[in-house]
Amino acid sequence: MLIELLQVVLNGLLSGAQLAVPAIGFTTIYAVLRFPNFAVASHMTVGAYAGVLVNTQLGWPAGLALVAAFLVAGTVGVASDTLVLRRLRPSGPLTAAIGAAALGIVLENIVRFCFANDPRGFDLPVLRDWRVSLGALGQLRIGPQQTEAAAASLIAMAILFAFLAFTRSGRMMRAVADNPTLAALKGIDAQMVARRANFVGMGLAGFGGMLIGLDTSVDPLTGYRVVLPVFAAAVVGGLGSIPGAVAGAFVVGIGEEFSTIVLDPSYRTAVGFAAILLVLTLRPRGLLGERAL
Amino acid sequence: MTPSIPRRAALLGGLAVPFLANATHAQAETIRIGTLTPQTGAGGAYGPPMVKAMRAVVDEVNAAGGVLGRKIELISEDDETNPDAGVRAARKLIDVNRVVAVLGTWASAVTTAVAPLCWENKVMLFTVSGGDGITRLPHQGYIIRTQPDSNLQSDRAVAFMLGQGARKVAYLSAQTPFAVSIYERHLQDLKAGGGQAVGNVIYDASKTSFRSEVDQVLKLQPDSLFLNSYQPDLLVLLRDLFRAGYDGRRYTLGYAANDKLIAALPAEVTEGLVSYAPSPDLDSPAFKQVQTVIGANPDPYSCQTFDHISMTLLAIAKAGTASGPAIHDAVRAIGNPAGTPVTSVTEGLKLLAAGKEINYSGASGPCKFTPIGDITGCKFRFDVVQKGQSKLLQLS
Structure with missing residues (x-):
């Protein structure tokens, strides 16, 4: 029984690490622009496609393909914000959120139009799991590729934290997130900060999308399938809080896996979301959020 | 006015x-x-x-x-x-x-x-x-x-699995309206043919990882697995089964194991996968x-x-x-x-x-139909994946 617990916690940590990167992207955009950008799902898909194309067509290794996924999804994010969402933002967060959901569906169908519905796999072998013996307790199963993906997530998070803490752009972003009026008085160009937040946020979504594509395969619904847990992670952690998104991702990841011990796996999603309701009931602003929603 | x-x-x-x-x-x-x-x-x-x-x-x-x-x-x-x-x-x-x-x-x-x-x-x-x-x-x-x-399909699939030597079959089923009814029909057919169905793990098909589900089903120690899946979740399941080191028989439905799925996975992951489908008149x-x-x-x-x-x-x-x-x-x-x-x-x-x-x-x-609209007769094909290519095993 103990070994099963350890195994599901491990599985949950690995799937939480996958959710964390797009959740950070979502929450970053929320922190700066103050609306939930539901187009994050299709940007995950765009990133996954960028990654799979440079990997299979140009032979780029996974690490470089992740960079491509970040850059392409980030660029698409800036373009879609400039062309569509920027005009909707002044009408309020609800309009912008609905606009973003619509934009997401349009982007998903552009991807479908260009690449059809067929699943695409990365040109990488699937590796057998490591088996780690814990003596009398039994064996733990660890996926080498999931571990690599979790490491890639951690690296992306570390770079983001360094960017926000040590660079001028990062500090400007935090200033706008903290207090837009004060930031404007200080002469910070809000449009430029918005573009950068979109680039970083959607880039991270694309990065996370490709990580999920590496683990499964890539099709036009890649982002859409995981977007609910991604939102949930951001909300549980406290919208707008980056450490919160990370914590939320682990809560959602571990919560869902944990439920498979107690209940039939088909209830996994429901149990995960029941846990989220519980967190929000006890703490409406989320685990690490500053403001109540 | x-x-x-x-x-x-x-x-x-x-x-x-x-x-x-x-x-x-x-x-x-x-x-x-x-x-x-x-x-x-x-x-x-x-x-x-x-x-x-x-x-x-x-x-x-x-x-x-x-x-x-x-x-x-x-x-x-x-x-x-x-x-x-x-x-x-x-x-x-x-x-x-x-x-x-x-x-x-x-x-x-x-x-x-x-x-x-x-x-x-x-x-x-x-x-x-x-x-x-x-x-x-x-x-x-x-x-x-x-x-x-699906009853006619189940009967033909079970007869084929028994013929290949399957005796202890476990099921992984996407949550659909027929996840349980197909399992029950298989259970009955396997029993009648001297085999047994040892369990049915029903999963949420929208998930991107089935590691815990795979652990659960392998604990039943089956000699064969029946994957009642759709294409997107089958892709993930086959990867997770391979990672878990399962090399036993895997049976699935033709609509899930199509050419596109086979193309999207490395050959070693799909090797030996058997699928069956009602067949057109070739x-x-x-x-x-x-x-x-x-x-x-x-x-x-x-x-x-x-x-x-x-x-x-x-x-x-x-x-x-x-x-x-x-x-x-x-x-x-x-x-x-x-x-x-x-x-x-x-x-x-x-x-x-x-x-x-x-x-x-x-x-x-x-194209002949019963009074309630069911087709009266149909051929079935069984295919196996070898080195990333689907090969016809049997048409009957």
């Missing part, structure tokens, strides 16, 4: 006239037939070729002058592999486009949801869904199903025609929808009227054993125009 009413009525009448004229004009001109297929969602890989096959038939018939002197208009809608979207699309087809038949519903959940709309409005529904409940709905003859029901000229439209390896659904549109058009010609009830009454008469055997619609239409009886059989085989 009184003049205001006639004036308003006149205004309304004036507004309505162009629409009415338009509607009657269009009805006299074309026969409208709807297609409702999954262009997106879990079945998204199948919808496009299904429609392509139907359009090929319509183009051929229109080029030869249409049916009853009228051109055929095919109106295609996407059910998104989702019952809600399916119902919305079916409403549009029935209420707005006034189609006489809806062809090609794929997922059982979608078919079940749109069927009542069809029979209430006396519109024929042709489906490729395998769910058992479908033909048992109170449809008054308005459903025709070209796919064998020797039929109609099947060869589908091949020219879709490619060398058409899926069974494209073949079936090719027959859906063919049967619809032949039934309209046989009845002499283009309406749901006319198709309903005539669809079994075009498979008259005493008639001239035909496999091509245009040929069949010519014979019917000359007042002859026909016996149509199509790309999916003989």
Whole structure:
């Protein structure tokens, strides 16, 4: 029984690490622009496609393909914000959120139009799991590729934290997130900060999308399938809080896996979301959020 | 005060006239037939070729002058592999486009949801869904199903697994309306054949990892696994089974283990995977025609929808009227054993125009149906994946 617990916690940590990167992207955009950008799902898909194309067509290794996924999804994010969402933002967060959901569906169908519905796999072998013996307790199963993906997530998070803490752009972003009026008085160009937040946020979504594509395969619904847990992670952690998104991702990841011990796996999603309701009931602003929603 | 009413009525009448004229004009001109297929969602890989096959038939018939002197208009809608979207699309087809038949519903959940709309409005529904409940709905003859029901499919699959030496079979099933009923039928069939079904782990197909589910099912120590999945979740399951080190037998459904899935996975992950599917009639000229439209390896659904549109058009010609009830009454008469055997619609239409009886059989085989709309006989094919290529193991 103990070994099963350890195994599901491990599985949950690995799937939480996958959710964390797009959740950070979502929450970053929320922190700066103050609306939930539901187009994050299709940007995950765009990133996954960028990654799979440079990997299979140009032979780029996974690490470089992740960079491509970040850059392409980030660029698409800036373009879609400039062309569509920027005009909707002044009408309020609800309009912008609905606009973003619509934009997401349009982007998903552009991807479908260009690449059809067929699943695409990365040109990488699937590796057998490591088996780690814990003596009398039994064996733990660890996926080498999931571990690599979790490491890639951690690296992306570390770079983001360094960017926000040590660079001028990062500090400007935090200033706008903290207090837009004060930031404007200080002469910070809000449009430029918005573009950068979109680039970083959607880039991270694309990065996370490709990580999920590496683990499964890539099709036009890649982002859409995981977007609910991604939102949930951001909300549980406290919208707008980056450490919160990370914590939320682990809560959602571990919560869902944990439920498979107690209940039939088909209830996994429901149990995960029941846990989220519980967190929000006890703490409406989320685990690490500053403001109540 | 009184003049205001006639004036308003006149205004309304004036507004309505162009629409009415338009509607009657269009009805006299074309026969409208709807297609409702999954262009997106879990079945998204199948919808496009299904429609392509139907359009090929319509183009051929229109080029030869249409049916009853009228051109055929095919109106295609996407059910998104989702019952809600399916119902919305079916409403549009029935209420707005006034189609006489809806062809090609794929997922059982979608078919079940749109069927009542069809029979209430006396519109024929042709489906490729395998769910058992479908033909048992109170449809008054308005459903025709070209796919064998899941009991017949289960019986054939279990017989095959037992023949390959499977004795202890465990199940991983996507959460669908038939995840339990298929398992129960297998359980019964395996028991009767000296094997046993040791458990059914039902999973949420939208997840991107099934590690915990795989752990649960492997704990049952099966000698074979049956994966009752759709394509996107099967992709993930096969990876997770490989990672977990499972090398035993794996059986699955042909619609999940298609060429696209095999192409998207490394060869070592799919090696030895056996899938089965109701098979089209590979020797039929109609099947060869589908091949020219879709490619060398058409899926069974494209073949079936090719027959859906063919049967619809032949039934309209046989009845002499283009309406749901006319198709309903005539669809079994075009498979008259005493008639001239035909496999091509245009040929069949010519014979019917000359007042002859026909016996149509199509790309999916003989198109004969029970009173509740089930197809009476069907071939099955079993394929195995070897070195990333699907090979025919048995056709029976």
